Amino acid sequence: MAARKEKLAKRVCSKENDSVRHELYAKLRQVLENRANANFVFDILEYMESEQEDVVLMAIRTCTRLFEALLEKGDIYIGDLPAEDDRDSDSLSAEDKYKIWMRDRYNSCLSRLVEFLYSDFIDVPAMALCMLMKFVQLEGKFPLESATWKDSYRFPRHLLKIVIDGLLYKKDTTGHVIDRFKEFLEYDDVRYYTMSLINESLAQAQNTKEPIPLMFLENVIWLLSVINMPDDGELTNYLITQKEKIDDWKPAKLKEHRKIFERVWMAFLKNKLTVRQYKKVLSMLHDSILPHMLKPALMIDFLTAAYDIGGSISLLALDGLFYLIHHHNLEYPNFYKKLYSLLNPSVFLTKYRARFFELANLFLSSTHLPVYLVAAFAKRLSRLSLTASPQALMMIIPFICNLIRRHPACRPLIHRPAAEDLASDPFIMEEEDPAKCRALESSLWELEALQNHYYPNVVRAANVISRALSAQETDISELLELSSVQLVEKDMKKKYHTVPLEFEPAQGFLGKKHDITADHFSLK
Numbered sequence: 120m121a122a123r124k125e126k127l128a129k130r131v132c133s134k135e136n137d138s139v140r141h142e143l144y145a146k147l148r149q150v151l152e153n154r155a156n157a158n159f160v161f162d163i164l165e166y167m168e169s170e171q172e173d174v175v176l177m178a179i180r181t182c183t184r185l186f187e188a189l190l191e192k193g194d195i196y197i198g199d200l201p202a203e204d205d206r207d208s209d210s211l212s213a214e215d216k217y218k219i220w221m222r223d224r225y226n227s228c229l230s231r232l233v234e235f236l237y238s239d240f241i242d243v244p245a246m247a248l249c250m251l252m253k254f255v256q257l258e259g260k261f262p263l264e265s266a267t268w269k270d271s272y273r274f275p276r277h278l279l280k281i282v283i284d285g286l287l288y289k290k291d292t293t294g295h296v297i298d299r300f301k302e303f304l305e306y307d308d309v310r311y312y313t314m315s316l317i318n319e320s321l322a323q324a325q326n327t328k329e330p331i332p333l334m335f336l337e338n339v340i341w342l343l344s345v346i347n348m349p350d351d352g353e354l355t356n357y358l359i360t361q362k363e364k365i366d367d368w369k370p371a372k373l374k375e376h377r378k379i380f381e382r383v384w385m386a387f388l389k390n391k392l393t394v395r396q397y398k399k400v401l402s403m404l405h406d407s408i409l410p411h412m413l414k415p416a417l418m419i420d421f422l423t424a425a426y427d428i429g430g431s432i433s434l435l436a437l438d439g440l441f442y443l444i445h446h447h448n449l450e451y452p453n454f455y456k457k458l459y460s461l462l463n464p465s466v467f468l469t470k471y472r473a474r475f476f477e478l479a480n481l482f483l484s485s486t487h488l489p490v491y492l493v494a495a496f497a498k499r500l501s502r503l504s505l506t507a508s509p510q511a512l513m514m515i516i517p518f519i520c521n522l523i524r525r526h527p528a529c530r531p532l533i534h535r536p537a538a539e540d541l542a543s544d545p546f547i548m549e550e551e552d553p554a555k556c557r558a559l560e561s562s563l564w565e566l567e568a569l570q571n572h573y574y575p576n577v578v579r580a581a582n583v584i585s586r587a588l589s590a591q592e593t594d595i596s597e598l599l600e601l602s603s604v605q606l607v608e609k610d611m612k613k614k615y616h617t618v619p620l621e622f623e624p625a626q627g628f629l630g631k632k633h634d635i636t637a638d639h640f641s642l643k
Contacts, residue, residue, distance in 0.1 A: 136173050139166065143181040151188055154217060160185070160224045167231050172240040179235070179243070182228045183250045189221060190261040196222040197263050222263070229254065229278070233285040236296050245299045251282050252303050252358070259359030274359055274370075276312055283316045287338045297338065301345040306358040310346060311370035311379065317342060318383040321390075331390055339387055340396055344403060348380060348411040349373060374413070381412040388421055394432070401425060401435035405442045416447055426457060433461055434471045437478045455492055458482065459553045462499045467511040473599035476514065480595065483522060490528040495553030497522045497529060498546050501565040509574040510601045516566065516580040517593040524592050533584045535562040576606075 146163055149156040163185065166178035189195050196218035201211070206219060235247035258275035286297060304310045317339060324331045354371050361368075369375040388400070400408075404422070409415045418439065425436035437458075443449035458479065466475060483496060497519050504515050523529045546561035569581035 136177070139174050140177055143177055147181050147185055150185060157217070157221070160221075164224065164227060164231070167228075167235075172243060175235075175238075175240065175243055176246055179232070179246055179250055183253060186225050186228060186254070187257055189225070190257050190263075193261070194218060194221055195225055195263060229281065233281060236285050237289050244296050248282070248296055248299055251278075252309075255279055255282070255309075256358055273361075274308055274312060276316070279309070279312050280316050280319075283313060283342075284320065286342060287317070287320055287335055289334075289338075297341050297345060300342070301347075303358065304346055306356055307349070307354040307376070308357045308359060308370040310348075311376055313342075314346065314376075314379045314383050318379065318386055321383070321386040325386075325389065333393070336387075336390055336392065336396060340399060343383065343387065344399070344407070346380070348376065348407075350410075377411055377413050381414065381417070384408060384412070385417060397425070397432060398435055401432065401439065405438035409439060409442050415443060416449070419443060419449060423451065426451075429461070430465070431469050431471060433457070434466070434469060434475045437475065441478055441481070455482070455488075456552060459492075459495060459499065460551045462496070462503060464503060464506060467503070467507050472511075476518065476595075476599055480518065480521070484525065486525060488526070490526060491559055492553050493522055493526045494529050494532060494558040495556050497532060498556070498558035498561055498563065499548070501563045502546070502548055504569060505565050508603065509572075509577055510603050510606055512569065512572070512574075512577045513580060513601055513606075514595055514598040516569070516577070516583070517595050517598065519563070519566070520583055520588060521592045521595070524588055524590065529559075530588075531559070532561070532563045533566070533588075 143163060143166060146156075146159040150159050150163075163178060163181055166174055167182065169175050169178065186195070194217070196215065200219060200222060205211075206216065211219070229251070232247045232251050235243050238244050238247070255275055255278050258278055259273055262273055262275070264275075264277075286300065304313060321339065324335060351373065354373060354376070357370075392400070404418070409418060412418070422436050422439045422443065426433050426440060428436075440449065440451065440454070444451065444454075461475070466472060469475070479496075483493065500515055500519055504512055507515060523533065544561055544564070545557045547556045550556040563584065566581050566584050570578055570585070572578050572581065
């Protein structure tokens, strides 16, 4: 019965939609055929206030077709609109008054489309965004400005600003709409002016006495994160086709793109960011931001400050620092001291563990590092291994062995007799300076202790130090992201031989017969 009612309701709704569609098409045709029917525009705009999504979508499409045709015919006023008091003066012809009136309706349509960017409907926000960008393209072809700006090169920057402000200033999150806007950022002219307008919005927000809304910064970083900067080559992909080439047009130059890209990111980082925003910037800095800046060295202060914070933020800052060290010869005197201090039990639990140890392995690969420094890292990791999980141990043990292979002067750590107890170990775990921790006076007795670990694979890995280490390093790339789930799945695939434990199967829990656990835990 319910299904029948639902089917009937859909049929009624379909008939209503067909009726609305025919009415919208009829009014559209009447407006375009005769100016005397211009008031029908109000009827079309009124349908955009409907509470039915299908009706709203039809109204949006109809409005787009209407004003697209009016722009092509030149029936919309070009230039700055006269003041309200001057619109009834005799100095304006009937033609101008009609075009001014239609320009007001056009602006009303644009305002409603911007409001639709945050609609609760499913498909309306994406449709509104696409129609707004359609009007950007149309205004580029049929400008509504009387002056030709040399820099803007007939690009409707004012209309794009309405779109960008709509994406940034609303209280509700616009992430899903921004993701759709990403496809328009593939156009070189849209990308350039978008970055320029974001920079202006940041400057305006920073010049006000009121605190910058958190949601504004959220939308800014979301919009900046979807910008895909070109690496090199000629910029020829434009939303608005240009009739002629102007040499000094900034959107056509990669250098100008990088300049405004650098400027907008530096402006954004001046704000007080949340921890989540901080992490998001750091996670994308090394591959999406620094390579596209004209002067990446401007980020040195930001990265060194982040590196000194500690915790996961320091781990994320490593990528950016490595980029500056490797590509721009950054000197960081206390780099290894800080890297050493990051080795704590939490480093094995963070989701950035794999990338951290990948970079740590790279930083410790040089054979010119002092032996005390390498010994300090090996010993600290060895001590941390006592409380690490099996999946972490499968990576730590080969990591330590690789350090010893690269630096033969550290071999006494595995050949020196083990300490009798923890108190007699000269190594100072609490010391943050690797030069003062006395690691070279100690031994890697912790790895020997792991030979009694409950997990057989850890035992086999730890047994390596009881034999002569080979010269070939172990590839740890596949071990960096090893998880407990993967370990269990790997063990589940193993085939074990059946080993008799007792002649009589055990009954009950801990040998007690006829208890409630016997049904669930008995060995059969």
